[in-house]
Amino acid sequence: MEMDKVTFGITMLVCGMGGTLLTLWIMSLIMGVLRKVFPFKEEKQN
Amino acid sequence: MLEAILNGLSGLIAGFQSLDWRSLVMLVVGGVLLYLGIKKECEPLLLVPIGFGCLLVNIPVADIMGKEGFLRVIYNMGVNTELYPLLIFVGIGAMTDFSPLLANPMTFLLGAAGQCGIFLTLLLALGLGFDKLDAVSIGIIGACDGPTAIYVTSKYAPHLLGAVSVAAYSYMSLVPVIQPPIMRLLTTDHERKIVMGSVTGQVSKTTRILFPLVMTVLGGLIAPKGLPLLGTIMLGNLMRESGVVSRLTKASENEIANIVTLFLGLSIGATMAGGAFLNPKTLLILGLGFIAICLDTVCGVLFGKLMCFLSGGKVNPLIGAAGISAFPMAARVVQREGQKYNKKNFLLMHAMGANAGGQVGSVLAAAVMLSVLSGMGVIPH
Numbered sequence: 001m002e003m004d005k006v007t008f009g010i011t012m013l014v015c016g017m018g019g020t021l022l023t024l025w026i027m028s029l030i031m032g033v034l035r036k037v038f039p040f041k042e043e044k045q046n
Numbered sequence: 047m048l049e050a051i052l053n054g055l056s057g058l059i060a061g062f063q064s065l066d067w068r069s070l071v072m073l074v075v076g077g078v079l080l081y082l083g084i085k086k087e088c089e090p091l092l093l094v095p096i097g098f099g100c101l102l103v104n105i106p107v108a109d110i111m112g113k114e115g116f117l118r119v120i121y122n123m124g125v126n127t128e129l130y131p132l133l134i135f136v137g138i139g140a141m142t143d144f145s146p147l148l149a150n151p152m153t154f155l156l157g158a159a160g161q162c163g164i165f166l167t168l169l170l171a172l173g174l175g176f177d178k179l180d181a182v183s184i185g186i187i188g189a190c191d192g193p194t195a196i197y198v199t200s201k202y203a204p205h206l207l208g209a210v211s212v213a214a215y216s217y218m219s220l221v222p223v224i225q226p227p228i229m230r231l232l233t234t235d236h237e238r239k240i241v242m243g244s245v246t247g248q249v250s251k252t253t254r255i256l257f258p259l260v261m262t263v264l265g266g267l268i269a270p271k272g273l274p275l276l277g278t279i280m281l282g283n284l285m286r287e288s289g290v291v292s293r294l295t296k297a298s299e300n301e302i303a304n305i306v307t308l309f310l311g312l313s314i315g316a317t318m319a320g321g322a323f324l325n326p327k328t329l330l331i332l333g334l335g336f337i338a339i340c341l342d343t344v345c346g347v348l349f350g351k352l353m354c355f356l357s358g359g360k361v362n363p364l365i366g367a368a369g370i371s372a373f374p375m376a377a378r379v380v381q382r383e384g385q386k387y388n389k390k391n392f393l394l395m396h397a398m399g400a401n402a403g404g405q406v407g408s409v410l411a412a413a414v415m416l417s418v419l420s421g422m423g424v425i426p427h
Contacts, residue, residue, distance in 0.1 A: 003422065008178055009169040012418060017165045019414035021158045023268050024407060028154035030260055031253070035148065038252040 064106035068320030075318070076100030079212070088219035092192065092311050096212065099315015110316070117316040120309050125200045125207070130310040131193035132278045137303030138193070138405070139258070139282020140295045142373065146395050147402035148249040148257055152353070153365075157403025159349030160369025161411035163188030163342035167334055174330060178424055179203050182415060184331055187214050188338030189408035190221070191371035196310065197275060198412055202425065208317035209328040213335030221372045224336070225343050225379050229367050232347045237354060238387040240362040245395040251287065258284040265410055271420045272413020279409055342370050346400075368397040371408035377401040 003011075076097045083093030102110050103117060110117045124130035147153055168185030176184060183203035186195045187210055195214040199207050217224065230238075258280035266273045285295045317323075350366025364384050368376040377397035384393040419425045 003424075005172045005178065008422070008424070009172045009181075011422060012168055012182075012415065013165045015418040015421075016168075016411065016415045017158075017162060019268065019418065020161055020407060020411040021155070023265060023410055023414065024154040024158040024403070027261060027264065027406075028151035030264070031148055031151040031154070031257060034253045034256055034260070035151070035249065038250045038256070040248040040250045 061105065061107050066106075066320070068324050069104045069106055070320075071324060072100060072104040072318060072320040075323075076104065076315070079315075082216075082219075089215050091307050092215050092314075093219075095308050095311025096215070096315040096318075099312040100318040101315075102312075103316045103319050111319065117312060121313040121316055124306065124309055125196070125204075125313045128197055128201060128274065130306050130313065131197040131200075132274050133302055133306045134193045134310065135275060135278035135409075136282040136298045137300075137306075139279040139284075140286045140298040141303075142279075142283060142286075142402065142405060144257060144283060144402045144406075145249045145254065146245060146399035147406070148253055149245045150396065150399045153369075153396070153399035153403045154406070155403070156346060156349060156353070156366050156369035156400040157405070157407030158369070158411075159366060160342050160346040160371075160400075160404045161189065161407050162345030163190075163338040163340070164408075164411055164415070166341045166345075167338035170337065171334055174334075176327075176330075177203075179419075180206060182419065183210055184334050185338065186210070186412060186415070187217070187331075187335035188342050189371055189412055190214070190218055190339055190342060190376075191405070191408040191412075192218065194275060194371070194408055194412045196314070198416070204317075205322065206327075206331060208314060208323050209331040210335070211314040212318070213332050216332075217335055217339045218372045218375070221339070221370070221375050222379050224339055225367050225376065226383055228340060228343045229347055229364055229380075229383055232344065233351070233363050235387065237351070237363050238384065239391070240354065240359060241388060241391050242360065242362050242365075242393060242396050244392075245399065251289075254287040255284065258287070261406065265413060269410065269413035269417040271416035271425075272409070275409045276413050279405075339370070343367050346370065346404075362391070362393055362396070365393055365396045365400050368400040368404065369407065370401070370404040373401050373405050374398060376404065 079097030082088045083090040164185045171181035171184040179202040183199040186198045199210045262280045265276045285291045346366035346369040350363030353361040354363045368380045380397035381394040384391045
């Protein structure tokens with residue numbers, strides 16, 4: 001059975017926006033950790 | 047002999063005889079796009095070839111988008127295959143410095159909030175009676191990112207490509223006009239004056255190299271249907287940050303991006319034939335595109351206000367408006383607005399972080415969207 005437009009729209013909003021937020025939140029955590037693990041060192045920069 | 051001469055002359059007036067009102071209107075539209083590109087310098091790299099493509103395709107008899115027309119060849123070569131937007135993404139990745147984003151990873155979230163317009167506009171388009179995939183393509187204008195909009199639309203609603211692309215690029219160039227009134231409306235005088243400290247710390251080369259790799263793998267695993275989008279922008283960025291393939295980086299951000307931009311612009315213009323373009327749907331799409339970008343700004347600023355509240359007033363909510371893909375235009379708008387209310391306020395680097403987050407966010411939102419569509423069975427797995 002084909003999905004109605006309301007269900008489709010709400011699913012896209014919840015999963016789409018939720019997925020985007022969640023992924024970027026995870027990315028922000030990972031990049032925060034990587035920044036701490038590999039701190040900036042003046043002498044190693046080009 | 048007279049008959050032969052008359053027949054010969056008829057060949058010279060065939061174009062005029064076949065000219066209908068729709069072609070005439072589109073010739074004017076092409077002229078307006080050229081005017082905006084040349085005189086007003088609104089996204090000239092795109093609007094000039096789009097406007098000229100629009101002129102070419104609306105000159106009757108030439109059949110330039112016919113089976114063997116040269117615009118058809120260019121269109122099939124890179125729009126049908128989705129190659130043009132992807133090659134442009136390699137160039138964008140090669141041009142973009144994500145350091146301000148990596149220096150303050152929380153701005154990733156502003157880049158996510160700035161994508162709300164995509165999904166809210168999708169809902170609006172569905173409410174206005176558009177088909178599901180048409181609504182998805184219209185919503186993607188809210189990504190405020192031309193190549194993303196073109197990639198998704200050419201794949202799932204190619205008949206809307208002209209309208210969606212024109213809307214995406216036109217509104218992107220209008221960001222400095224569209225955003226400030228919304229920013230002022232949603233923030234208080236006190237909030238606009240909040241001074242943010244300097245962006246703390248620089249980012250090591252290792253972190254900058256790991257970013258595109260982590261993003262590709264994580265994003266690809268979460269949203270595999272959008273991996274071409276994510277993969278190409280991150281490839282460009284990896285080449286830039288690694289510093290070992292400067293020839294490839296330069297080619298990606300210059301020669302390849304320039305050639306593809308020309309072909310892409312012409313291809314978009316070629317979809318603007320009067321018969322297909324002039325219908326009420328086009329006007330609706332232009333209207334919805336405008337709403338999409340307004341909603342992006344609204345959600346971005348509101349999220350900025352939330353961050354301001356949670357941080358105890360340390361975040362200026364204006365930077366939320368930069369969480370869109372129009373890079374670095376949106377960041378400059380934030381800087382300008384912030385300085386209007388407090389001359390000592392330098393929001394640029396914070397806004398650049400949010401703006402870079404918006405670039406990643408728009409690509410990721412499209413990728414997530416495609417994977418959700420695939421999961422629901424709306425598009426093939």
